[in-house]
Amino acid sequence: MSKSTSKKHNKAVIGFVATSANLAKLTQSIVDATSEGYQVLVTPDSTISDRELEFVVKLDPQLVSLVPSADERGPPYLRLVDAASEKGSRLFVYHVDDSQFDSNDIESDSLRMGNANNATIRTNNESLRNEEKTIAAIPAHNEEKTVGEVVRDAVAYVDEVLVIDDGSSDETPAVARAAGATVIEHERNRGYGGALNTAFREADERGATTLVTLDADGQHNAADIPALVEHQRETDASIVVGSRFVDGATCNAPLYRRFGIKVINVLTNLSMGVVRSESWVSDTQSGFRAYDRQAIQSLAADNTIGDQMSASTDILYHAHHYNYRIEEIPIRVEYDVEDANSANPISHGWNLVSNILRTVERERPMTALGVPGFLATVVGVMFGYLFVVQYLTNGQLPVGIAVLCALFTLAGMFACFTGIILHSMNRVLEPNVGTVSQR
Incomplete structure (x- = not known):
């Protein structure tokens, strides 16, 4: 391979998605890309047969590599991204259903080249990882x-x-x-x-x-x-x-x-x-x-x-x-x-x-039940104190105060215990989701 061709080869990896509909254009595009010295990655979608894919890869075994779908690495474009990342290469994904490969597009200042995670993609149909959408x-x-x-x-x-x-x-x-x-x-x-x-x-x-x-x-x-x-x-x-x-x-x-x-x-x-x-x-x-x-x-x-x-x-x-x-x-x-x-x-x-x-x-059961329950219990104790004072002072049983004392005390204690139980259950049953730090 000549020095000029090798220099072009190091610029980027060209990725193509092979479909039954784009097979003719794909073949010509791969020929154009390899003639310019670019390494090519090809990955299939569900419509193309293994036999058709073998034919495409044989166009230039030294420069054309197959990224299989059997490993379930996700959608086609993401499989290309992963493969380029493993090679440490920059990736340009080209969708030949829209237009055929043109090396001038690769040279254009309007197309941003970067690492595989910031790959450029020419298609309206699928989005790449980390592409803003x-x-x-x-x-x-x-x-x-x-x-x-x-x-x-x-x-x-x-x-x-x-x-x-x-x-x-x-x-x-x-x-x-x-x-x-x-x-x-x-x-x-x-x-x-x-x-x-x-x-x-x-x-x-x-x-x-x-x-x-x-x-x-x-x-x-x-x-x-x-x-x-x-x-x-x-x-x-x-x-x-x-x-x-x-x-x-x-x-x-x-x-x-x-x-x-x-x-x-x-x-x-x-x-x-x-x-x-x-x-x-x-x-x-x-x-x-x-x-x-x-x-x-x-x-x-x-x-x-x-x-x-x-x-x-x-x-x-x-x-x-x-x-x-x-x-x-x-x-x-x-x-x-x-x-x-x-x-x-x-x-x-x-x-x-x-x-x-x-x-x-x-x-927040302690806020909803525990705090009101505690306050109600305090009020109940206060009514109890008034009950004792009036009984000792007058020698009479203030029935109304006794009822209020029992009502507030029992309700308050029930609310407190319920709040504590629910709070404990929440702590035990809370899923281990991890903490997202405050940014």
Whole structure:
């Protein structure tokens, strides 16, 4: 091999995925690549036969190597990445279904070459490990009037838009598809949390490095997506919340709704044991959030996230449990939109408060039962003291005080013991999930 050819050979490894559909183009592309001195890796997909693959590899046994699929090393492109990493070589993955190999592309300054984990890939169909991929997920139920515009706005800022159609009875799925979204349809209405659960699983399966969730009714401004994504990557926060209540945010929510949300914010933060202002989440009910890869994966596997509106709070409990870092940035929220969320604020608020109380009882039994039980026992003892004083002073048995003494003392002791037992059970049954350090 000449010196010039050897020099080109050391630049990069060219990886091809062999399919039955691209066999003709693949053969020519391999010939072109090897003639330029590049080493070639070929891996099959499920459509190509072993005989066809043997023919391809025999084109140049010295430069063409087969990366088999039998070892179950994952999707084709990831198998190429692993093989190039083992060789210590830089990798360029070329998808000949889209275009044939061109050595000028390798030389182009516009194509970034690096180690195998930062491989460049020319395809729309699959993503590589560590390649940044941002997906926007939009839960939607009967939002045919607004979802199209929301999708069209979001498409400009992300790699893919997913609309999770939650059992709509109108044309929401068709409108979303026409606007450019990938639509995942629920056969029945499962609720906002159910749609979010589907979004996390779909984003995980698609290899998303960032997932942005926003509402389908047009209240959120898709132009704020880049700010959430950029802040998430700059701070390395697992979750970035688009807040309506931090400096710089604009929100024209009615006064009663703002008041109700702030009450829920206080209860949610206290239920998580958050008292420091720097750790306080100012908008616990915001549906406009960005999640990193780690959060996507753990939330996709968490079956405790509820199906209803309380899912926003459940996700924060999840993040608190895993010690994920949460950041907030200001967003613009417009409530004067057609067919905005019309959920009854009283029933909605009661459901959220009920969920918070249940979670506190489950996650913090000493706070929910132990402390109130202790206080009730103290009150019972005080009534007992009054009972003794009045009996010794007047010689009469104060029945009312005796009943209160017994009621508070017994109830308090029962609550204390129940809290202690539940706390002990939580410690014993708690899964060994490891601790994610505060970043």
